[in-house]
Amino acid sequence: MDWNPAYSWLVLALLLSLAELTSGAMLLLALGVAAALTAAVTALGLTLPWQLISMGIFAGVLVPLGVMVIRPRFSPKGVDYGTTGTGVEKGNRYMSLKRDFDNATGIKINGDFYRLRVLEDDQTDLPNGTPVVFKRFEGTTALVSLAPADNARQDETSQHQE
Numbered sequence: 001m002d003w004n005p006a007y008s009w010l011v012l013a014l015l016l017s018l019a020e021l022t023s024g025a026m027l028l029l030a031l032g033v034a035a036a037l038t039a040a041v042t043a044l045g046l047t048l049p050w051q052l053i054s055m056g057i058f059a060g061v062l063v064p065l066g067v068m069v070i071r072p073r074f075s076p077k078g079v080d081y082g083t084t085g086t087g088v089e090k091g092n093r094y095m096s097l098k099r100d101f102d103n104a105t106g107i108k109i110n111g112d113f114y115r116l117r118v119l120e121d122d123q124t125d126l127p128n129g130t131p132v133v134f135k136r137f138e139g140t141t142a143l144v145s146l147a148p149a150d151n152a153r154q155d156e157t158s159q160h161q162e
Contacts, residue, residue: 005051009039024074030066034058084110089134093147096130107132107142114142 016032038055046054094107096116105126106115117124119135126132132144 004043005048006039006042009035009042009051009055013039026066026071026074027063030062031059033066034062084112087136090136092134094132094134094144096126096128096132098128107134107144109134109142114140116142116144119143119145 013032013035016028016035020026020028020032034055037058038051041054042051089109092109094109096105096107097113098105099113104115105124106113108114114137115124116126116132117138118126118132131147133147135143135145137143
């Protein structure tokens with residue numbers, strides 16, 4: 001069996017599709033499908049410039065389709081991955097938590113634990129269950145203000161300590 005340039009495109013398609021398992025962004029999968037379609041075009045006997053043009057066209061169509069149409073169907077409802085730190089949680093109320101292994105005080109935002117610091121007095125150690133209002137991040141530290149005890153909203157995932 002002779003080596004055909006289409007096999008190279010198929011190997012690239014397989015590698016890109018396997019790499020998608022590590023990211024979940026649907027970008028690499030879209031590129032893998034584009035490479036597989038380019039392999040089909042290559043099997044028809046087109047030259048390298050036409051192969052590259054077809055890869056560009058397939059990627060130009062499939063990448064936006066994969067990222068904007070297919071990826072949202074695989075994301076859980078109500079979770080905005082990649083938005084933590086952009087300001088969308090500013091003003092939300094959380095309850096302070098104590099982390100098990102080092103007893104650090106923090107809050108959970110979108111399922112991730114962040115150490116906290118109170119803006120008014122630079123306090124970093126609060127009792128478990130203290131209501132706070134998130135203001136902003138400074139590095140990986142959540143800067144918060146103490147909230148009144150009534151009307152405190154608990155993030156669904158922050159009831160479970162890590």
